[in-house]
Amino acid sequence: MKVQIISIGNELLIGDTVNTNASWLGEFLTGLGFTVTQVHTISDELDLIKKTIKTAMQESEVVICTGGLGPTHDDMTKKAVAELFDVGYKLHQDSLDYIKSLFEKRNIPFSESNYSQAEVPENAEVLFNKAGTAPGMWFEAGSYLAVLPGVPYEMKYLMRKRVAQKLREAFGDIGYLYSHYIKTAGIGESTLSDQVLGDLSDYFENGVSLAFLPSPGGVTLRLNGKGRTKEEAKDNLQKLTDVIYQKAGKYIYGEGKDFSISEAVGELLKEKGLKIAVAESCTGGLIANTFTDVAGSSDYFDGGIVSYANHMKVKQLGVSQDDLDSVGAVSKEVALQMAKGVAEKLDTEIGISTTGIAGPGGGTEEKPVGTVWMGYYQKDGAHFAIKAMFTKDRLMNKERTKMVLLEITRRILKGIETMPYDLKKQLP
Numbered sequence: 001m002k003v004q005i006i007s008i009g010n011e012l013l014i015g016d017t018v019n020t021n022a023s024w025l026g027e028f029l030t031g032l033g034f035t036v037t038q039v040h041t042i043s044d045e046l047d048l049i050k051k052t053i054k055t056a057m058q059e060s061e062v063v064i065c066t067g068g069l070g071p072t073h074d075d076m077t078k079k080a081v082a083e084l085f086d087v088g089y090k091l092h093q094d095s096l097d098y099i100k101s102l103f104e105k106r107n108i109p110f111s112e113s114n115y116s117q118a119e120v121p122e123n124a125e126v127l128f129n130k131a132g133t134a135p136g137m138w139f140e141a142g143s144y145l146a147v148l149p150g151v152p153y154e155m156k157y158l159m160r161k162r163v164a165q166k167l168r169e170a171f172g173d174i175g176y177l178y179s180h181y182i183k184t185a186g187i188g189e190s191t192l193s194d195q196v197l198g199d200l201s202d203y204f205e206n207g208v209s210l211a212f213l214p215s216p217g218g219v220t221l222r223l224n225g226k227g228r229t230k231e232e233a234k235d236n237l238q239k240l241t242d243v244i245y246q247k248a249g250k251y252i253y254g255e256g257k258d259f260s261i262s263e264a265v266g267e268l269l270k271e272k273g274l275k276i277a278v279a280e281s282c283t284g285g286l287i288a289n290t291f292t293d294v295a296g297s298s299d300y301f302d303g304g305i306v307s308y309a310n311h312m313k314v315k316q317l318g319v320s321q322d323d324l325d326s327v328g329a330v331s332k333e334v335a336l337q338m339a340k341g342v343a344e345k346l347d348t349e350i351g352i353s354t355t356g357i358a359g360p361g362g363g364t365e366e367k368p369v370g371t372v373w374m375g376y377y378q379k380d381g382a383h384f385a386i387k388a389m390f391t392k393d394r395l396m397n398k399e400r401t402k403m404v405l406l407e408i409t410r411r412i413l414k415g416i417e418t419m420p421y422d423l424k425k426q427l428p
Contacts, residue, residue: 001171003034004056007041008049008067008077009150021066021155028159032167033174033226034062044068049080057143062167064159067150069134071113078137081147082121085139089119092126095135102133127166131157138166177207178225178233182244183259184251185218185407186420192219196248203240207233210240216396217261217403218253250416253407261406262290262297268413269300274349276409278304279317279342281329282356282372286402302346307338313355317341330355330367332426335385339375351377352409354401358394370397374405382412384425 005025011017022039029036037060042048049068056063068077082089096118103110117134120126127136127146132154139145146163148155184192189212200210207226212219223240227233245252253264269276278287288304291297305316310329313319318341323333335353343351356372363369370390377383388404390397407420419425 001034001062001174002037002060003029003062003064004037004060005029005039006049006052006056006063006065007039007150008044008065010043010074012041012067013043021150021152024152024156025064025066025159027179029062029064030177030179032164033177034167044074044076046076046080046083049077050084053081053145054084057141057145061143061171063143063145064163065145065147066155069117069147069149071111071117071133077147078119078121081124081137081139081145085121085123085141087122090122092118092120092135094128095120095126098128098130099133127158127162129154129158136162138163140170144170173228175226175228176230176233178227178230178237179257180223180225180234180237180241181255181257181259182221182223182241182252183218183254183256183261183264184221184248185253185261185403186411187219187248187251188421189214189219192248192251196251197244198247200240200243203243206236208236208240216399218407220257250411250414250418253410260290260293261403261410263294265406265410265413266291266294266297266300268410269350272413274413275300275302276350276352277302277342277346277348279338279351279353279375280304280306281308281313281338281354282358283354283398283401284308286398287352287354287405290402290406302348305342305345313338317345328367330357330371330373332373332385332387335373335375336377336383336428337375339377339385340383343377343379349379350409351375352405353377354405356390356397356401358397359392360394372397372401374401374408376405376408376412378412384427386419386423386425388421388423 005022007019007022012019026036040052042052068075100110120137124137127138129135134149136158137147148158209224211222213222223237225233225237227236253261280287285306291301307313307316310324314321317338319334319337327333335355338353339351353375357363357369359369369392372388373385375385390400404420
């Protein structure tokens with residue numbers, strides 16, 4: 001069953017608001033078994049809204065439209081739909097009563113524009129909205145149209161509580177699509193696909209498919225499976241999941257769309273009863289931040305030192321001034337000393353460090369922008385540094401440094417000898 005999504009609002013086009021609604025709707029509708037074929041992002045222009053909805057309804061069984069249902073003059077969606085169907089308006093008393101009660105509870109004056117939110121096109125079936133003041137609307141006109149508020153939590157409420165049920169009533173049991181996410185790090189998309197996994201087409205049956213989703217943090221594998229139930233859809237993915245683990249196991253750090261490399265490292269540290277500290281220069285606290293994004297990280301993360309200036313490296317971490325003068329802050333020697341220094345300073349078993357030229361300035365012929373040294377120290381264990389060459393983009397360099405160093409740490413804790421992207425250890 002084909003679905004098109006229409007996101008309405010000038011704020012989406014000029015960049016004031018990120019269109020998170022469309023991505024959420026795509027995932028939600030896919031999970032219900034529908035195929036999203038197009039996503040439109042359009043302005044609050046009456047004729048354009050009418051034209052886009054009309055064309056989408058001609059091409060698809062379902063159209064989901066969000067935005068433009070507010071009480072102000074620039075909210076044009078309801079008017080566009082009424083004109084498209086050539087109907088007048090009716091008052092939905094339950095919505096009006098609910099809107100008034102919300103205003104009374106908040107001690108906010110009720111205005112004429114708020115009254116108009118309870119007026120809907122005559123041919124609309126109202127989708128009562130307990131999450132806000134704009135009711136959703138459902139239309140049947142050859143194909144099905146849902147018109148929903150653009151406020152994300154209101155849209156999600158109506159999709160879960162109202163629209164999903166309407167779709168089930170309209171199309172019956174259309175099956176289930178289950179998406180399973182496998183997270184990898186330390187290997188590029190093409191290498192993972194061509195040299196590690198190879199041809200997996202023999203496993204693409206019964207609606208099973210595989211997609212590669214690369215990012216600065218690694219490659220996520222999205223496995224899709226179809227079935228009459230969620231369990232059947234999951235079962236259909238098992239053979240493909242097994243062969244991926246068999247071939248790419250050492251690159252896999254976890255499962256789940258939102259599972260992070262810092263969570264994977266944290267689980268290993270907790271399992272082994274170890275604590276870690278970080279010394280950061282070019283990453284400016286980014287690695288410490290990603291550790292503390294995880295609830296319960298105090299079990300294994302004791303803290304960090306952002307030693308951005310050279311004198312802080314000397315004062316806080318015991319880095320040699322002679323080494324700073326002779327080889328510079330962006331060097332093997334300094335990365336090694338930072339990692340050991342932070343472990344000793346904070347009394348942890350492991351210390352990791354970053355020092356580099358994030359850019360866009362500061363590079364030299366010998367050390368161009370994107371040059372980064374990462375250090376690792378473990379009491380009575382490994383002590384080494386790794387050099388990487390990243391990009392000319394400052395934020396990208398910080399993100400990639402974070403990801404690579406955490407993957408290095410994960411591999412050491414797992415006993416995996418090879419380093420990410422074939423980077424070589426340089427021992428003291």
